[in-house]
Amino acid sequence: MSSKSNPTAQELVQNEYRAGFVTDIESDTIPPGLSESVVRQISNIKAEPEWLTEWRVDAYNRWCSMHEPRWAHVKFPPIDYQAISYFSAPKGDKPKSLDEVDPELLRTYEKLGIPLHEQKVLAGVEEDPSIAPVAVDAVFDSVSITTTFRETLKEHGVVFCSFSEAVQSHPDLVRKYLGSVVPKSDNFYAALNSAVFSDGTFVYVPEGVRCPMELLTYFRINAQNTGQFERTLIIADKGSYVSYLEGCTAPMRDENQLHAAVVELVALDDAHIKYSTVQNWYPGDENGAGGIYNFVTKRGTCRGRRSHISWTQVETGSAITWKYPSVILRGDESKGEFYSVALTNNRQQADTGTKMTHIGKNTTSTIVSKGISAGQSSNAYRGLVRMNPGARESRNHTQCDSLLIGSKCAAHTFPYIESRRKDAIVEHEATTTKVSDDQLFLCQQRGISPEKAVSMIVNGFCREVFRELPMEFAVEASKLLEVSLEGAVG
Amino acid sequence: MSLLEVSNLFVSVDNRDILKGVDLEVNAGEVHAIMGPNGSGKSTLANALAGRQGYSIESGCIRLDSVDVTSLEPEERSHRGLFMAFQYPVEIPGVTNIEFLKTAVESHRAAHGCNEISAVEFMRNLRSLTARLELNPDFLKRGVNESFSGGEKKRNEILQMLCLHPRIALLDETDSGLDIDALQVVARGINEFRSPANAIVLVTHYQRLLNYIAPDYVHVMMDGRVIKSGDASLALALEERGYGWLEES
Ligand SMILES: Nc1ncnc2c1ncn2[C@@H]1O[C@H](COP(=O)(O)OP(=O)(O)OP(=O)(O)O)[C@@H](O)[C@H]1O
Ligand SMILES: [Mg+2]
Numbered sequence: 001m002s003s004k005s006n007p008t009a010q011e012l013v014q015n016e017y018r019a020g021f022v023t024d025i026e027s028d029t030i031p032p033g034l035s036e037s038v039v040r041q042i043s044n045i046k047a048e049p050e051w052l053t054e055w056r057v058d059a060y061n062r063w064c065s066m067h068e069p070r071w072a073h074v075k076f077p078p079i080d081y082q083a084i085s086y087f088s089a090p091k092g093d094k095p096k097s098l099d100e101v102d103p104e105l106l107r108t109y110e111k112l113g114i115p116l117h118e119q120k121v122l123a124g125v126e127e128d129p130s131i132a133p134v135a136v137d138a139v140f141d142s143v144s145i146t147t148t149f150r151e152t153l154k155e156h157g158v159v160f161c162s163f164s165e166a167v168q169s170h171p172d173l174v175r176k177y178l179g180s181v182v183p184k185s186d187n188f189y190a191a192l193n194s195a196v197f198s199d200g201t202f203v204y205v206p207e208g209v210r211c212p213m214e215l216l217t218y219f220r221i222n223a224q225n226t227g228q229f230e231r232t233l234i235i236a237d238k239g240s241y242v243s244y245l246e247g248c249t250a251p252m253r254d255e256n257q258l259h260a261a262v263v264e265l266v267a268l269d270d271a272h273i274k275y276s277t278v279q280n281w282y283p284g285d286e287n288g289a290g291g292i293y294n295f296v297t298k299r300g301t302c303r304g305r306r307s308h309i310s311w312t313q314v315e316t317g318s319a320i321t322w323k324y325p326s327v328i329l330r331g332d333e334s335k336g337e338f339y340s341v342a343l344t345n346n347r348q349q350a351d352t353g354t355k356m357t358h359i360g361k362n363t364t365s366t367i368v369s370k371g372i373s374a375g376q377s378s379n380a381y382r383g384l385v386r387m388n389p390g391a392r393e394s395r396n397h398t399q400c401d402s403l404l405i406g407s408k409c410a411a412h413t414f415p416y417i418e419s420r421r422k423d424a425i426v427e428h429e430a431t432t433t434k435v436s437d438d439q440l441f442l443c444q445q446r447g448i449s450p451e452k453a454v455s456m457i458v459n460g461f462c463r464e465v466f467r468e469l470p471m472e473f474a475v476e477a478s479k480l481l482e483v484s485l486e487g488a489v490g
Numbered sequence: 491m492s493l494l495e496v497s498n499l500f501v502s503v504d505n506r507d508i509l510k511g512v513d514l515e516v517n518a519g520e521v522h523a524i525m526g527p528n529g530s531g532k533s534t535l536a537n538a539l540a541g542r543q544g545y546s547i548e549s550g551c552i553r554l555d556s557v558d559v560t561s562l563e564p565e566e567r568s569h570r571g572l573f574m575a576f577q578y579p580v581e582i583p584g585v586t587n588i589e590f591l592k593t594a595v596e597s598h599r600a601a602h603g604c605n606e607i608s609a610v611e612f613m614r615n616l617r618s619l620t621a622r623l624e625l626n627p628d629f630l631k632r633g634v635n636e637s638f639s640g641g642e643k644k645r646n647e648i649l650q651m652l653c654l655h656p657r658i659a660l661l662d663e664t665d666s667g668l669d670i671d672a673l674q675v676v677a678r679g680i681n682e683f684r685s686p687a688n689a690i691v692l693v694t695h696y697q698r699l700l701n702y703i704a705p706d707y708v709h710v711m712m713d714g715r716v717i718k719s720g721d722a723s724l725a726l727a728l729e730e731r732g733y734g735w736l737e738e739s
Contacts, residue, residue: 433583436580437543438580439580439581439582441540441542441543441564442576442579442580442582442634443582443590443594444541444563444564444565444568445540445542445564445565445568445573445574446568446590446594446597446650446654447565447568447569447594447597447598447601447654448565448593448594448597449565449597450565452593452597456585456589456590456593457582457584457585460582460583460584460585460586460589460633461584463584
């Protein structure tokens with residue numbers, strides 16, 4: 001007797017994580033534990049000005065009296081904040097040029113396909129002269145290793161450097177804007193980040209400048225039992241434009257690791273910030289062991305007239321994702337956008353979405369969320385659209401689609417609308433579909449392998465969002481989904 | 491030469507025996523019609539031949555071009571030239587017809603060691619096929635079968651067949667749900683496809699399709715077996731007398 005054992009849709013989505021290797025390098029690490037003295041120690045290592053040290057200590061004190069939010073649709077055992085180390089950096093001084101960077105680190109980025117040499121573009125994209133190079137800030141554990149294309153950017157007046165450097169070189173800008181979008185005590189994780197943030201990226205684009213290339217920060221968590229708490233601040237002055245990309249990976253480890261970042265965007269009159277993320281933190285194994293807890297606060301303020309902020313995210317990694325890139329539409333006629341693909345597999349949990357707060361007149365926001373759940377994962381969209389009393393004739397359109405692969409996963413949608421205006425237009429559409437075995441069989445009958453079929457279906461589902469990504473990232477995102485969905489057949 | 495050879499095939503679905511010893515031999519250049527009452531196992535046969543999951547082959551054997559394919563994956567059978575048009579085509583929203591057809595054609599080419607076809611050539615070919623089937627070119631940009639009418643879905647099955655030019659095409663009730671004009675268009679498509687190198691197995695309930703596509707053989711299935719085979723005149727007899735007289739004999 002022979003029985004066909006074609007893979008079911010479910011069996012096709014076994015995750016193989018390709019960025020899971022560990023870099024063997026010596027690090028300076030502050031021992032686990034958190035106290036005011038650890039906060040001061042971090043500030044001291046970074047030779048920070050006193051106002052910043054006190055800012056951190058204040059955040060720490062506020063954090064001590066706060067509690068972890070419990071409203072998200074995710075489950076995890078309590079985190080022992082005293083068991084985490086809050087600072088880890090490769091030994092030695094910060095390298096001044098690429099030649100001084102530890103070859104082991106260079107190999108790490110090479111393996112990950114991130115170009116630290118200026119002539120190269122992102123791996124996976126053929127050397128095409130029509131594609132502009134990408135400037136990279138490489139953050140390894142708690143510190144920035146190197147930032148490329150600084151000279152070219154400087155010619156245009158664009159500042160692109162690690163956060164620590166910006167504290168020294170542009171203290172006024174940092175002081176003016178740090179915490180101006182995400183206040184220190186905004187939420188539990190933001191307060192924690194404000195106390196212990198290590199490094200991250202700072203971008204300033206001067207008035208009227210169109211940033212000549214994409215800016216990329218690549219975050220890599222390597223050290224064990226270490227949290228990553230980076231801080232990103234992007235300021236686009238009047239009439240400027242910048243496209244910023246963020247990528248991230250981590251080794252496969254058995255225990256969970258905490259990543260609690262804060263990102264603040266400020267767009268002044270007529271400025272446009274396009275922020276794209278491809279998040280591929282280690283998701284844990286198929287039984288749910290290990291993986292990153294990705295608890296991130298991202299928010300942008302459209303501070304001027306016709307300011308424009310768009311978030312595009314492709315979230316495939318992390319054991320738990322808890323993030324809501326948001327836009328505060330303060331300036332009249334300003335515009336906020338959120339395009340999201342969140343894929344969860346195995347035991348991954350994602351509770352993600354956005355918050356659009358309309359304050360100015362004639363403000364508009366667009367939300368497109370695509371959730372893909374496979375395995376026993378849980379994927380929730382949570383979105384808030386708020387129309388304040390002054391937001392005359394403002395509008396929002398929300399499109400929220402879920403795709404289920406297999407029968408043990410779950411998708412949830414929690415749309416909240418708070419409107420204080422009668423003339424506001426708020427539209428919400430939602431759909432849920434399932435990749436069926438019938439669809440897979442149709443593809444197979446036409447000669448398409450099941451793996452290819454699933455990735456074709458998923459790519460089709462995500463098209464609207466991928467269209468928003470810069471070309472280099474669209475290629476990477478599409479490949480990443482393919483890898484995440486690739487699997488043991490049969 | 492025999493393109494398809496089914497011998498003594500027993501198939502169960504959900505532990506229920508459905509096919510109880512089917513024999514069928516189809517040679518290049520032939521058209522076979524399979525008829526039979528509802529639930530007699532026609533679609534089960536087509537699905538089992540295509541290798542669908544859940545259709546357990548308890549015994550017997552399926553050969554394509556003299557090669558035993560009984561344990562091959564559906565896509566491998568497809569690469570070897572077996573095509574099945576579905577009685578109930580499913581929708582794949584979000585994946586455009588073009589993308590789907592291109593992926594299918596490339597999968598076939600890759601399986602045969604051929605290079606990718608140029609997008610221009612592919613589209614030229616596709617447009618001419620769409621025109622032949624009197625399909626609106628906009629269909630190509632829509633999701634696979636997404637909100638197509640019943641008849642449009644069936645025509646789309648034939649479009650897929652013409653793109654992949656299989657050696658043996660199993661068409662499961664491709665005529666049901668077609669209006670009179672569409673039936674003619676589909677029949678014309680099938681007749682143009684018909685050649686001495688390939689073969690067609692038509693599953694149908696009605697003589698009207700066979701008026702356009704003359705079968706060389708007609709088989710009647712009942713309760714999981716082929717109980718009678720004959721030439722085109724058998725279909726006419728069934729049209730007139732139904733299935734009852736066969737049961738009695
Ligand atoms: N998944 C299943 N589980 C149990 N029985 C099934 C299943 N699929 C098919 N059957 C049964 O197998 C028998 C044959 O079904 P099949 O679809 O092959 O018939 P058919 O000849 O194509 O009928 P029709 O002319 O109505 O299309 C039917 O009795 C049907 O109920
Ligand atoms: Mg049938």
